[in-house]
Amino acid sequence: MITCTFENDNVASPGLRHITVNAIVIRNNQVLMGLRAPVKGLTMLETDKWALIGGFFDMGETLIEAVKREVMEESGWEIDNLQLFRINDNPGHPKEDRQNVDMIFTARATKQVSQHDQEISELKWFPLDALPPRDQIAFDHGQDLNLYKEYLKISVDLPIFG
Structure with a gap:
C-alpha cells in the first residue's frame, strides 16, 4: 500500500481523499496500457493487471503537469492535445484506505523518449x-475505456462526472 505523507513528512491519516490523474493515451486508434508490476518495498494494488497510465498528483503541480509527468515516468511517452475527459469520484473501492478523486484525460502520444519505470512490467x-x-483491467479503468468508446460514437459534453 502506498503511504501518503504531507509536505512536513507527517503520515496522512486513513480516510483522506487523494487526487490522481490518468491518461487515455491514443495513437492510431489504439490505447496505451501498462501491466502493473510488483514494486519491491511497496504493496501495489492490482498488480499483473492492465491499467491506464497515471498516478498521484504531486504538490506544486497543475493537473496538466501531473498527467504529463506520470505518462513520461511510467511509459516514456510525450503527449499533447490533452483534454479532461472524466472526473471519477467513486468512493466504492473496498481494498483501499482512501478515496481517490481521479482526473482522467485523453491525450495523443507524440514520441517515446525513454523506457517505462519499475511500476510497469510491460507496455502495450x-x-x-x-x-x-x-x-x-485494474481499478475503474475498464469503465473509463468503455465511456471513451461511447464518447467516440456520440458527442457528449465533457468532462463526464462520476
Whole structure:
C-alpha cells in the first residue's frame, strides 16, 4: 500500500481523499496500457493487471503537469492535445484506505523518449475494439475505456462526472 505523507513528512491519516490523474493515451486508434508490476518495498494494488497510465498528483503541480509527468515516468511517452475527459469520484473501492478523486484525460502520444519505470512490467498498445478482458483491467479503468468508446460514437459534453 502506498503511504501518503504531507509536505512536513507527517503520515496522512486513513480516510483522506487523494487526487490522481490518468491518461487515455491514443495513437492510431489504439490505447496505451501498462501491466502493473510488483514494486519491491511497496504493496501495489492490482498488480499483473492492465491499467491506464497515471498516478498521484504531486504538490506544486497543475493537473496538466501531473498527467504529463506520470505518462513520461511510467511509459516514456510525450503527449499533447490533452483534454479532461472524466472526473471519477467513486468512493466504492473496498481494498483501499482512501478515496481517490481521479482526473482522467485523453491525450495523443507524440514520441517515446525513454523506457517505462519499475511500476510497469510491460507496455502495450491495444486496439479500442480488442481491449483485455474486464477482469484483467485494474481499478475503474475498464469503465473509463468503455465511456471513451461511447464518447467516440456520440458527442457528449465533457468532462463526464462520476
